[in-house]
């Protein structure tokens with residue numbers, strides 16, 4: 084078997100944790116327990132997990148406004164994340180970041196980012212630091228199809244090539260930037276081809292296929308770690324929910340989501356493959372489902388019970404950095 088069972092079980096557990104986490108976030112948001120906006124990443128779990136599963140804590144990722152999955156895949160504590168999303172003082176960022184600003188430097192997660200195209204330049208910085216210090220750590224930025232058209236991103240792609248930075252640009256093409264189709268907004272037939280024109284290796288992959296995405300990421304990680312410079316990946320994926328929770332999604336086809344859930348569910352595709360190959364049993368995965376559901380239940384309970392930040396003591400704390 085080409086993958087050992089510990090690896091497969093970890094991949095399944097992490098994807099399932101993201102799925103259940105996102106589904107509960109949607110419920111808790113609808114119940115009024117989550118302030119601000121939430122952009123759920125369910126449907127896209129395989130890209131996050133295939134990208135992060137072999138990174139170490141000192142490798143850096145930079146995420147997007149749709150960052151819960153990337154954070155979980157990079158090892159952020161899900162209970163701390165749920166508290167953060169609920170704005171609680173014991174959250175991962177003391178309740179000051181919320182859904183769109185989750186960060187955990189100890190896990191190499193330098194931040195979700197509300198600025199579309201904000202993560203790529205930051206990851207260039209992380210990659211430059213690694214190269215300068217000779218640490219061999221790599222940086223991986225996540226960005227959507229929409230971000231690919233931002234000036235900051237185009238500049239970052241060029242800059243990474245010029246300085247030969249260990250930076251993997253992971254573009255999750257979920258077909259939409261808010262309500263605008265990627266096939267309209269991308270002025271080219273292939274994002275992977277366009278990225279290659281910057282002078283770096285660039286690949287397209289079906290992001291709903293965990294294994295294909297993992298293999299592409301392995302090539303990219305080896306290339307970057309070896310000092311050969313940046314790498315770009317376009318992973319085609321599916322967003323199961325709206326751009327944000329509450330999005331009426333009038334721009335989507337009648338049966339589009341139903342069909343995507345039936346045919347392009349990355350967790351279902353993973354399960355079918357490992358069962359067909361005889362790599363894992365249904366019982367092993369079902370047992371993980373039970374554990375994950377219990378973990379997320381605990382996260383919600385603890386999140387609801389956690390204290391809000393105190394305006395007297397917390398409002399002005401951590402606003403400025405002291406040197």
Ligand SMILES: Cc1ncc(C[n+]2csc(CCOP(=O)(O)OP(=O)(O)O)c2C)c(N)n1
Pocket residue numbers: 147148149197198199200226227228229230231257259260261326
């Ligand atoms: C610089 C900037 N421009 C516009 C926005 C508003 N905005 C938020 S998300 C988004 C769409 C991003 O699409 P994509 O990069 O494909 O990511 P997805 O939402 O599909 O994950 C836009 C335009 C923003 N947050 N930042």
Ligand SMILES: [Mg+2]
Pocket residue numbers: 227228229255256257258259260261
């Ligand atoms: Mg998109």
